[in-house]
């Protein structure tokens with residue numbers, strides 16, 4: 140259900156008329172070569188060449204056209220020659236799509252024996268791009284700057300990452316999050332200002348009484364339940380006797396809930412949703428398996444009414460589309476703090492962890508839930524693929540949204556967990572639990588996160604920059620004293636930034 144191929148980025152080259160038509164013709168030819176190269180180099184979206192812009196009117200026109208082209212998710216701007224930047228002001232003021240500044244040069248090397256003023260007049264990005272950079276900074280515009288030769292792997296990798304962040308941003312604009320019930324109990328971090336969220340991120344949270352969902356769930360036919368249960372049997376590891384046990388009827392109920400929930404979200408065009416186990420009136424069990432499978436299909440999810448995490452998980456799903464490694468809703472659940480050895484985190488949730496992060500085939504099981512007072516819910520149980528991953532959270536600080544990202548290393552558990560009836564991931568946070576958790580707590584990071592094995596800090600950083608939100612990174616370089624300084628400076632900056 141996530142399709143990045145629908146999107147495109149526009150390659151826009153700036154120049155001016157000073158150099159005459161022959162130079163401008165070369166500028167256009169070279170730009171087309173670069174745009175064509177980028178387009179054929181495994182970017183997740185198309186790169187569309189746009190005619191070279193040389194006047195304020197042309198720049199405004201291309202920016203307005205980008206605004207009005209739904210599948211255009213951003214611009215790549217490059218100044219092959221000098222392009223006096225006053226002519227960019229009107230266009231950049233109007234542009235409401237993200238852009239990157241590609242600081243590159245058409246010719247890789249200086250042709251020592253050949254170089255003359257014609258070459259110098261054509262290959263001016265070393266100073267032309269600085270003029271463009273000035274106006275971006277002067278206008279306080281968030282943008283990514285990528286420096287390097289346009290064929291180099293590191294340049295392409297950075298562009299690929301930004302493209303994914305821009306796609307996630309495009310996906311979020313006008314997106315709808317369905318919220319069944321309200322916030323769970325008196326939890327603080329899952330609350331927040333939904334109006335501020337809509338202004339900042341572009342998505343809307345739609346609240347529903349759980350009865351709206353129950354009505355649909357109750358209309359599900361036995362025939363469609365039969366089909367889905369067969370799919371479960373074919374897809375997951377299941378004990379052979381499950382059809383004979385009394386649990387089988389609860390598995391059918393889980394299928395009924397999944398079909399109803401899927402229909403509800405499809406019909407309403409929702410990209411993310413939340414549930415709360417406190418408000419399940421009319422549902423026989425907490426949706427567990429359904430949430431897991433819907434996440435696996437690309438929907439964002441947040442438990443306990445956590446709309447911010449639901450939207451974040453959706454954006455992380457979009458950014459990671461087609462990459463290896465899964466992305467899931469997650470919670471820091473329990474610690475392992477041995478006297479001799481590294482402290483680690485057991486991540487899990489009551490039920491709702493996405494099987495995209497599973498190592499091997501998930502096992503479909505039915506167990507009692509010790510809270511909530513409902514029937515035993517079905518769930519997928521699995522361990523998580525080992526290797527690098529990250530946790531990300533978005534919190535509402537009252538006057539702004541803050542993203543916090545912590546890199547982690549998923550490792551094998553020290554021993555099997557035969558009695559743990561939920562999916563889990565076991566990790567060492569970077570630089571270690573002591574510094575990671577201290578920094579996370581000082582920053583106010585939630586217990587809920589978006590967990591991803593496919594994304595890097597740079598994906599989230601690019602996304603936060605496009606969204607114009609605060610970003611705090613906790614990784615192998617984190618030093619608490621510096622982190623606290625950054626938090627204090629950010630308080631100051633974000634209190635004043637709107638007036639800067």
Ligand code: MN
Nearest residue numbers: 442443470587
């Ligand atoms: Mn939770």
